Amino acid sequence: MARIDLHDEGAVVIIGSGAGGGTLAHELTRRGIPVVLLEAGKRQSTATFSQVPGEAFQQLTWLDTRTQSGSWGVARDFPGLPSWHCKTAGGTTVHWTASTPRLEPWELRAKSTYGHVPGTSLIDWPISYPELKNYYLLAERRLGVTRRNGVPGLPASNNFKVMYAGAKKLGYKRVHTGHMAINSRSRDGRGFCIQQGFCVQGCKMGAKWSTLYTEIPSAEATGKLDLRIECRAMRIEHGANGRVNAVVYRDSQGQEQRQKARLVCVAGNGIETPRLLLLSESAKFPQGLANSSDQVGRNYCHQIVGYVWGIFDQPVYSWRGATVAGVVEDEVFNDPKRGFVGGYRIELVALDLPTMPQVGLPYGWGRDFASIMEEYRNIAGLLINGEDMPRAENRITLNPEVKDAFGLPAANVHVDEHPNDQALRKHAQGQMSKMYAALGAKRIFPGPSLPATHNTCSARMSAEPRDGVTNGWGQTHDIPNLFISDGSMMSTPGSANPTLTIVALVLRQAEYISRQMAAGKI
Amino acid sequence: MDPLTTLHRREFLKTSTGLLTGLVAAGSSLALLAPGRAWAVDLTALSSAEAATLLVVARTIAPHDKLDDAAYALVIQAVDGDASKDDKTRQMIREGVASLGAGFPGSPESERVEALKKMEASGFFQSMRLKTLQVLYSNPIAYAYFGYEGEAFSKGGYLFRGFNDLRWLPEVPLADSGALPA
Numbered sequence: 001m002a003r004i005d006l007h008d009e010g011a012v013v014i015i016g017s018g019a020g021g022g023t024l025a026h027e028l029t030r031r032g033i034p035v036v037l038l039e040a041g042k043r044q045s046t047a048t049f050s051q052v053p054g055e056a057f058q059q060l061t062w063l064d065t066r067t068q069s070g071s072w073g074v075a076r077d078f079p080g081l082p083s084w085h086c087k088t089a090g091g092t093t094v095h096w097t098a099s100t101p102r103l104e105p106w107e108l109r110a111k112s113t114y115g116h117v118p119g120t121s122l123i124d125w126p127i128s129y130p131e132l133k134n135y136y137l138l139a140e141r142r143l144g145v146t147r148r149n150g151v152p153g154l155p156a157s158n159n160f161k162v163m164y165a166g167a168k169k170l171g172y173k174r175v176h177t178g179h180m181a182i183n184s185r186s187r188d189g190r191g192f193c194i195q196q197g198f199c200v201q202g203c204k205m206g207a208k209w210s211t212l213y214t215e216i217p218s219a220e221a222t223g224k225l226d227l228r229i230e231c232r233a234m235r236i237e238h239g240a241n242g243r244v245n246a247v248v249y250r251d252s253q254g255q256e257q258r259q260k261a262r263l264v265c266v267a268g269n270g271i272e273t274p275r276l277l278l279l280s281e282s283a284k285f286p287q288g289l290a291n292s293s294d295q296v297g298r299n300y301c302h303q304i305v306g307y308v309w310g311i312f313d314q315p316v317y318s319w320r321g322a323t324v325a326g327v328v329e330d331e332v333f334n335d336p337k338r339g340f341v342g343g344y345r346i347e348l349v350a351l352d353l354p355t356m357p358q359v360g361l362p363y364g365w366g367r368d369f370a371s372i373m374e375e376y377r378n379i380a381g382l383l384i385n386g387e388d389m390p391r392a393e394n395r396i397t398l399n400p401e402v403k404d405a406f407g408l409p410a411a412n413v414h415v416d417e418h419p420n421d422q423a424l425r426k427h428a429q430g431q432m433s434k435m436y437a438a439l440g441a442k443r444i445f446p447g448p449s450l451p452a453t454h455n456t457c458s459a460r461m462s463a464e465p466r467d468g469v470t471n472g473w474g475q476t477h478d479i480p481n482l483f484i485s486d487g488s489m490m491s492t493p494g495s496a497n498p499t500l501t502i503v504a505l506v507l508r509q510a511e512y513i514s515r516q517m518a519a520g521k522i
Numbered sequence: 523m524d525p526l527t528t529l530h531r532r533e534f535l536k537t538s539t540g541l542l543t544g545l546v547a548a549g550s551s552l553a554l555l556a557p558g559r560a561w562a563v564d565l566t567a568l569s570s571a572e573a574a575t576l577l578v579v580a581r582t583i584a585p586h587d588k589l590d591d592a593a594y595a596l597v598i599q600a601v602d603g604d605a606s607k608d609d610k611t612r613q614m615i616r617e618g619v620a621s622l623g624a625g626f627p628g629s630p631e632s633e634r635v636e637a638l639k640k641m642e643a644s645g646f647f648q649s650m651r652l653k654t655l656q657v658l659y660s661n662p663i664a665y666a667y668f669g670y671e672g673e674a675f676s677k678g679g680y681l682f683r684g685f686n687d688l689r690w691l692p693e694v695p696l697a698d699s700g701a702l703p704a
């Protein structure tokens with residue numbers, strides 16, 4: 001591992017070591033570029049992951065003070081926890097469930113495909129599908145995605161058998177155990193999935209791709225990576241020329257440090273990334289960095305994610321097996337006749353016993369609530385993953401009233417659901433309920449929308465600088481040596497779980513950065 | 523986590539304010555773990571009577587008739603812990619219990635539900651509901667009762683321990699799933 005001097009002006013500083021930042025660190029260091037990788041969380045390993053759900057949550061989750069507002073159900077159901085993501089080396093790839101579908105070509109042309117949808121800030125992506133597809137292919141190889149490149153699919157779990165049978169009754173055709181970044185066979189020095197179902201607590205087999213034990217060690221092996229854990233970026237600084245030149249952070253001892261930088265890439269997940277840009281306001285950039293368009297933090301999307309549960313006469317034991325290894329892809333198309341634009345996936349889901357009553361079930365108590373829990377063995381689960389509509393007012397802002405432990409204004413997450421979001425959710429819940437009804441479920445009910453897990457679009461790529469924050473490479477329109485390297489840069493969310501797209505965009509960005517650096521342009 | 527150690531009297535506590543005790547009911551799921559054992563929870567902030575009322579509150583919030591009191595006692599232990607850390611919490615709990623009245627624990631379920639519904643918006647009720655949900659389902663007594671098998675890494679996962687043993691529906695064709703790893 002490299003030690004890069006605080007005064008070294010030649011390094012790229014990446015903030016956040018998750019899907020975006022961890023991958024970018026590997027891509028740059030393997031091209032010989034020195035990288036300082038700042039990560040707010042601690043470093044765990046397959047050996048230290050706790051297998052007690054409550055403990056694992058404490059061990060991995062970003063629990064800093066945040067606030068939320070708007071009409072979305074999360075504001076009501078999960079006060080103080082608008083989003084569920086990680087603070088740990090490897091970021092949220094430590095506890096993601098590794099479903100890795102691609103976006104469809106028309107999803108990259110959201111505005112052209114959906115036309116004018118009142119109350120949205122839809123745009124088309126500034127990059128074409130064929131362009132992105134090349135990097136999907138690379139990303140799928142890197143992650144070892146199942147059912148691609150000859151990698152076998154995962155075997156069917158009990159929970160998936162229920163999903164499959166229900167889907168077939170409804171006539172769905174594209175139903176399978178998913179494109180998963182989970183080893184169905186040993187590969188890449190990592191073991192295969194033993195169906196323990198603790199994907200969200202950290203995969204002790206290392207079967208599930210996480211930058212923690214793939215990209216980060218590979219980057220370390222180049223000798224070019226200086227990973228600094230428990231180091232929290234507080235502010236990005238710039239010179240008189242308006243280019244960024246340093247990152248101020250608090251180290252593990254609470255000391256303030258200042259790392260000089262040739263280039264800064266922000267990959268703190270879709271809430272912290274815009275927050276850091278806003279926190280970095282200066283006399284020259286009073287609205288925050290890269291924010292001359294006033295788009296930083298706006299257009300925040302998190303996808304429509306929510307549960308539908310079915311209770312059956314016989315046991316399902318849904319907790320046994322890879323949590324999200326199953327999908328119905330037949331609803332991924334755009335047809336306004338369904339009452340909404342955009343599409344959704346139906347995915348498999350299960351929750352461990354401790355988490356079920358806290359996150360999985362709608363608000364309740366008493367006999368009715370308890371009667372559901374009594375049937376825990378017999379519950380099968382489905383998850384919607386659908387496109388939500390960007391809105392200018394759905395945004396991440398700094399809350400002037402509430403401070404985090406470092407004394408910095410907390411992020412406020414504001415979401416007013418668009419009628420399209422509600423119509424899509426209703427349709428999805430209806431179809432999912434029909435799947436279970438067709439199998440004679442005793443009882444079917446939706447769960448709440450969970451705290452946002454797919455934070456995207458809050459510093460988005462746009463062809464026109466006024467519509468977004470970065471160009472098609474994730475390079476900010478305002479500051480050429482400042483990049484966005486996570487889901488924040490997505491132009492629209494689409495209906496695919498975002499991480500494969502994040503990795504593809506970052507693989508592409510890394511090529512661009514190294515070319516531009518070699519040419520002396522940045 | 524062993525429920526009995528959790529429930530064990532914390533002898534080192536000299537400032538005990540009360541005691542919640544019970545006997546493991548024969549035939550309950552806890553009896554499988556600890557046949558015939560008595561349990562006791564030392565209280566550090568609440569009185570025995572308050573704890574007994576709170577136990578009934580927890581049972582009314584999440585009524586699992588055959589789930590042993592010992593599981594609910596873990597909830598009360600956690601509430602007591604919170605109350606001992608923070609005066610405001612202690613006061614909120616005290617006032618909540620007082621407002622339920624002495625007759626609450628002995629009254630029929632329908633009346634208890636009515637009483638709690640009336641205070642549903644209160645901080646007391648909401649914190650009791652949250653604690654019950656957080657603690658009641660997170661311990662080995664509950665795991666045994668609900669049939670949840672928990673962590674499986676130490677046993678080689680569920681790959682050969684039933685992840686695909688469902689037989690009441692057709693098998694999935696291999697083309698849409700995958701063969702077991704060799």
Ligand SMILES: Cc1cc2nc3c(=O)[nH]c(=O)nc-3n(C[C@H](O)[C@H](O)[C@H](O)COP(=O)(O)OP(=O)(O)OC[C@H]3O[C@@H](n4cnc5c(N)ncnc54)[C@H](O)[C@@H]3O)c2cc1C
Nearest residue numbers: 016018019020040087091092097098099233268486497499
């Ligand atoms: C339960 C769950 C299940 C999921 N399942 C799937 C799935 O099946 N498929 C899918 O595609 N996606 C899934 N996701 C989403 C996926 O995890 C994210 O899309 C992805 O990890 C985002 O990558 P990122 O690089 O933007 O952020 P992250 O991976 O979250 O990494 C951000 C890192 O930045 C660090 N950081 C933030 N601010 C600072 C700062 N100021 N200084 C230093 N460090 C900082 C954080 O600590 C964190 O480690 C899931 C998410 C959750 C919560």
Ligand code: SF4
Nearest residue numbers: 193194196197199203
């Ligand atoms: S189910 Fe598979 S991927 Fe998930 S934690 Fe277990 S071994 Fe890892």
